[in-house]
Amino acid sequence: MKCAFHKGRGKCRMPDCHNQVYARKLCVRHGGKKICLRPHCTAHARGNAFCLKHGGVAKRRTCEVDGCVKLAHANHKCVAHGGGRYCKSPGCSFHARFAGLCLQCNSDLTPLDLRNHVMLPLDDVDFSILQVLAKEFTSKRVHIDGLEVWKDEDSSTQVPNVVET
Numbered sequence: 021m022k023c024a025f026h027k028g029r030g031k032c033r034m035p036d037c038h039n040q041v042y043a044r045k046l047c048v049r050h051g052g053k054k055i056c057l058r059p060h061c062t063a064h065a066r067g068n069a070f071c072l073k074h075g076g077v078a079k080r081r082t083c084e085v086d087g088c089v090k091l092a093h094a095n096h097k098c099v100a101h102g103g104g105r106y107c108k109s110p111g112c113s114f115h116a117r118f119a120g121l122c123l124q125c126n127s128d129l130t131p132l133d134l135r136n137h138v139m140l141p142l143d144d145v146d147f148s149i150l151q152v153l154a155k156e157f158t159s160k161r162v163h164i165d166g167l168e169v170w171k172d173e174d175s176s177t178q179v180p181n182v183v184e185t
Contacts, residue, residue, distance in 0.1 A: 029040045032047035042052030053064045056071035067077030083090050083098035090098035097103030104115045107122040114122035142150070 030045065031037070032039045032041055032050055032052070033045040034047075034050045037047060037050060039047035039049060042048045044052055046052035048064070054069070055061070056063045056065050056074055056076070057069045058071070058074040061071060061074060063071035063073060065076055066072050067079050068075075070076040072078060081092040081096065082088065083092050083101055083103065084096045085098075085101045088098060088101060090100065093099055093103040094105060095103050099115060105120070106112075107114050107116050107125050108120040109122070109125035112122060112125055114124065117123050118126055
């Protein structure tokens with residue numbers, strides 16, 4: 021299934037190839053993109069008949085609004101001049117950020133509000149796990165006689181952890 025943006029694109033004409041068409045009804049892999057004219061070079065041509073290594077030019081399109089030097093996105097315009105995609109949510113005029121929705125309309129991207137959540141007390145197992153994790157971040161590991169030993173930064177106590185050889 022194709023997304024709304026790619027639904028009109030064709031498939032490569034080569035048998036058993038499901039890639040999107042680039043040019044001449046072929047995908048890039050099967051010759052849809054021109055190859056550098058330099059002998060023995062297999063890179064794709066950029067900007068003219070050669071790749072970037074052999075004199076090709078990578079053209080960066082700028083916004084078509086007079087005096088604007090920003091890079092163009094959709095409709096040959098920069099985002100500030102209407103070149104970006106807008107949120108698909110009805111009545112929303114913000115720019116789309118992910119999956120066609122803006123940050124405010126996409127609940128997956130909004131930060132979790134913890135003010136209305138209840139914090140449950142930790143049981144003994146959870147507390148033990150957190151202690152081990154906290155110790156990992158506040159201690160240094162050193163190896164003494166084949167033993168991995170935790171050495172606290174604030175004290176000289178050493179606690180054996182795992183035997184390694």
